[in-house]
Amino acid sequence: MAGQRYFxxxxxxxxxxxxxxxxxAGHALSAHAVMDTQPERGQDAGLxxxxxxxxxxxxxxxxxxDEIIAIGVATPGLMDIKAGLIxxxxxLKPWKNVPxxxxxxxxxGKPTAFQNDxxxxxxxxxxxxxGQSAKSMVLFTLGTGVGGGIIVGDVIVEGEHSHGxxxxxxxxxxxxxxxxxxxxxxxxxxxxxxxTNVVRRAREGMACWRGPTTLRQFYTANDDVFxxxxxFELALAGDELAQKVVDDTAYYLALGACxxxxxxxxxxxxxxxxxxxxxxxxxxxIEAYVKEFGLPFPTRTVKIRxxxxxSDAGFIGAAGCARLLVNAK
Amino acid sequence: MAGQRYFxxxxxxxxxxxxxxxxxAGHALSAHAVMDTQPERGQDAGLxxxxxxxxxxxxxxxxxxDEIIAIGVATPGLMDIKAGLIxxxxxLKPWKNVPxxxxxxxxxGKPTAFQNDxxxxxxxxxxxxxGQSAKSMVLFTLGTGVGGGIIVGDVIVEGEHSHGxxxxxxxxxxxxxxxxxxxxxxxxxxxxxxxTNVVRRAREGMACWRGPTTLRQFYTANDDVFxxxxxFELALAGDELAQKVVDDTAYYLALGACxxxxxxxxxxxxxxxxxxxxxxxxxxxIEAYVKEFGLPFPTRTVKIRxxxxxSDAGFIGAAGCARLLVNAK
Numbered sequence: 294m295a296g297q298r299y300f301x302x303x304x305x306x307x308x309x310x311x312x313x314x315x316x317x318a319g320h321a322l323s324a325h326a327v328m329d330t331q332p333e334r335g336q337d338a339g340l341x342x343x344x345x346x347x348x349x350x351x352x353x354x355x356x357x358x359d360e361i362i363a364i365g366v367a368t369p370g371l372m373d374i375k376a377g378l379i380x381x382x383x384x385l386k387p388w389k390n391v392p393x394x395x396x397x398x399x400x401x402g403k404p405t406a407f408q409n410d411x412x413x414x415x416x417x418x419x420x421x422x423x424g425q426s427a428k429s430m431v432l433f434t435l436g437t438g439v440g441g442g443i444i445v446g447d448v449i450v451e452g453e454h455s456h457g458x459x460x461x462x463x464x465x466x467x468x469x470x471x472x473x474x475x476x477x478x479x480x481x482x483x484x485x486x487x488x489t490n491v492v493r494r495a496r497e498g499m500a501c502w503r504g505p506t507t508l509r510q511f512y513t514a515n516d517d518v519f520x521x522x523x524x525f526e527l528a529l530a531g532d533e534l535a536q537k538v539v540d541d542t543a544y545y546l547a548l549g550a551c552x553x554x555x556x557x558x559x560x561x562x563x564x565x566x567x568x569x570x571x572x573x574x575x576x577x578x579i580e581a582y583v584k585e586f587g588l589p590f591p592t593r594t595v596k597i598r599x600x601x602x603x604s605d606a607g608f609i610g611a612a613g614c615a616r617l618l619v620n621a622k
Numbered sequence: 623m624a625g626q627r628y629f630x631x632x633x634x635x636x637x638x639x640x641x642x643x644x645x646x647a648g649h650a651l652s653a654h655a656v657m658d659t660q661p662e663r664g665q666d667a668g669l670x671x672x673x674x675x676x677x678x679x680x681x682x683x684x685x686x687x688d689e690i691i692a693i694g695v696a697t698p699g700l701m702d703i704k705a706g707l708i709x710x711x712x713x714l715k716p717w718k719n720v721p722x723x724x725x726x727x728x729x730x731g732k733p734t735a736f737q738n739d740x741x742x743x744x745x746x747x748x749x750x751x752x753g754q755s756a757k758s759m760v761l762f763t764l765g766t767g768v769g770g771g772i773i774v775g776d777v778i779v780e781g782e783h784s785h786g787x788x789x790x791x792x793x794x795x796x797x798x799x800x801x802x803x804x805x806x807x808x809x810x811x812x813x814x815x816x817x818t819n820v821v822r823r824a825r826e827g828m829a830c831w832r833g834p835t836t837l838r839q840f841y842t843a844n845d846d847v848f849x850x851x852x853x854f855e856l857a858l859a860g861d862e863l864a865q866k867v868v869d870d871t872a873y874y875l876a877l878g879a880c881x882x883x884x885x886x887x888x889x890x891x892x893x894x895x896x897x898x899x900x901x902x903x904x905x906x907x908i909e910a911y912v913k914e915f916g917l918p919f920p921t922r923t924v925k926i927r928x929x930x931x932x933s934d935a936g937f938i939g940a941a942g943c944a945r946l947l948v949n950a951k
Contacts, residue, residue, distance in 0.1 A: 371919055428782065429781075429782055443885065443886070445774070445777065445779055446777070448774065448775070448777060450774060450885075450886050450887075451887075452758075452886060452887025452888070452920070453757065453758055453887055453888055453889035453920070453924070454887055454919055454920035454923065454924070455887070456883065456884070456887035456917055456919060456920045457885070457886055457887045458885065459883075459884045459885075459887070459917060460884065460885065461884075462880075462884040462917050463881055463884045463885065464793065464794055464877055464880060464881055464884075465793055465796065466795065466796050467794065467795050467796075467877075468877070468915050476917060476918070477918070478880075478915050478916075481884075548793055548796075548797070551791075551793060551807075552792055552793055552881060552885070553885065554785065554788075555785070555788045555789065555790075555791040555792045555793075555810075556772065556779075556786070556787065556788075556789065556792065556881070556882065556885045556886065557772070557779050557781060557786055557885065557886070558779075558780075558781025558782055558783055558784070558785035558786045558788070559781070559782055560782035586797050586807050587807075588785055588788060588791050588805060589805070589806070590700055590783055590785060591781070591782070591783035591785045594783065595782070595783070
């Protein structure tokens with residue numbers, strides 16, 4: 294199409310990386326490329342895989358590199374967003390101080406944006422997903438951990454130390470009695486509401502649950518057969534312990550949402566990740582707790598939504614960051 | 623001075639309002655005007671008092687209204703910042719739906735900015751106070767309540783419902799067991815760390831304190847003789863109960879600061895209000911707890927400071943908002 298501008302977005306995760314071509318309207322061309330990250334092969338191999346994934350995405354879209362205006366790359370933290378560096382993220386070991394933005398820029402000779410993966414996903418949802426109509430939006434990403442991204446206007450709140458939107462580490466309980474979080478502190482939202490901790494709370498619940506519960510059949514030494522997904526399904530099927538675990542999860546997520554309301558007061562709060570595909574009933578539970586425990590005035594009209602773009606949010610948002618970069622010039 | 627641009631800032635409080643002329647560099651001309659707000663006289667009288675305070679500030683600066691480029695007005699919430707309206711703030715009863723910005727604009731015929739008072743104070747500290755060197759800053763205002771303002775770049779995070787930076791209502795404890803807050807919820811920072819609640823915690827502490835404490839001499843039915851200021855002074859003088867109350871206050875404030883780090887991750891966190899004049903020893907306590915309980919990476923270098931502008935921060939910041947408005951055009 295004459296005059297159409299194309300961007301490539303690349304979303305780097307600990308297991309796989311995914312790239313796709315996105316047009317000026319935020320539409321992802323149907324084909325995209327996925328490759329294994331294999332961080333254990335080292336960071337030079339990792340940088341080369343990033344470049345190859347980008348090339349494949351362009352090829353899969355039946356385009357040539359000449360037709361790409363700019364590239365956006367999203368990676369997990371720790372990172373230095375302004376410097377374009379991956380520092381030493383726990384799920385990309387043994388990578389350390391990887392100059393991602395410079396490498397991609399030098400390889401392709403195109404303007405390259407660099408962003409935190411959850412921030413990119415938030416920007417994707419804000420640009421063309423659930424938040425498309427919103428002027429400000431906060432995304433909670435629910436997975437092994439709890440991450441997030443904050444968008445105010447067209448500004449991504451990156452933070453001075455690239456820790457903007459680390460929403461899993463908002464406090465919902467006191468450090469002297471709260472649940473222990475991976476970050477070393479107690480009482481962080483993530484220690485309650487990540488998928489991993491939903492399973493943990495279910496196991497703890499079984500230890501003192503007096504009634505019957507179908508959860509016991511999943512109670513083995515192997516965490517793999519007992520996931521948040523099963524707990525949500527058993528809750529829907531009527532298991533009372535599973536229902537309590539899910540209800541508590543909605544409550545904890547709502548407390549996180551209330552914290553976001555008291556700080557940035559966004560127009561919309563979006564939840565993404567596996568649990569956010571569980572259905573309207575779960576969204577309504579979160580919304581009800583937000584109204585019960587949040588500041589009365591903003592909670593009357595704040596919009597609570599589930600994400601729309603699924604696992605494409607990261608590369609679409611990364612492409613959106615590339616577009617922001619070019620438009621700002 | 624030829625070419626010098628002047629702005630008026632007006633800071634409206636429940637008891638008094640204060641206006642001053644500020645130049646382009648953020649320097650407040652020494653003379654400023656203060657008048658009683660007297661909200662009980664009604665909102666029309668209130669609007670006229672605002673105009674008169676502005677006129678007096680211009681006169682006190684030996685300037686003429688012609689020499690003023692723009693005006694900024696800061697008021698307490700509830701409000702609609704975008705619409706320029708005061709809604710129905712508890713400490714301006716019985717005012718309701720007061721079109722402040724339009725009235726000031728029509729009266730003086732000058733561009734008029736409208737802002738929340740804590741946001742304006744935050745912008746003042748960011749512009750020419752403690753945060754002058756920072757690229758992003760969060761202010762906690764410690765008084766009867768706990769308020770705040772968030773500045774990222776030159777953007778004031780106003781919030782979709784004008785509730786951006788309502789930092790007193792960040793949660794630091796669970797709603798089922800936390801202290802009861804004026805907002806109706808439990809576990810809000812304000813319910814622990816406002817000056818009012820510092821006194822309350824001291825009273826509660828006396829009820830179960832076994833050792834000697836000089837605080838008992840202040841323990842009367844009259845709250846007025848027993849303020850946060852006395853508790854801080856007695857702590858400095860060596861009273862162990864007072865020291866515990868102050869230490870807990872630093873701990874609670876640090877938990878609030880950690881919440882701000884996990885959301886907007888600012889370069890600097892500033893505390894303003896009476897308690898933030900108590901000295902470096904108290905600032906160091908807060909800083910130590912932030913490092914103990916906050917996210918390790920950002921807390922290594924986040925700057926914890928006390929405010930510099932005192933009660934002038936509001937009108938200076940309001941004038942700064944007027945300047946932003948004019949510069950944006």
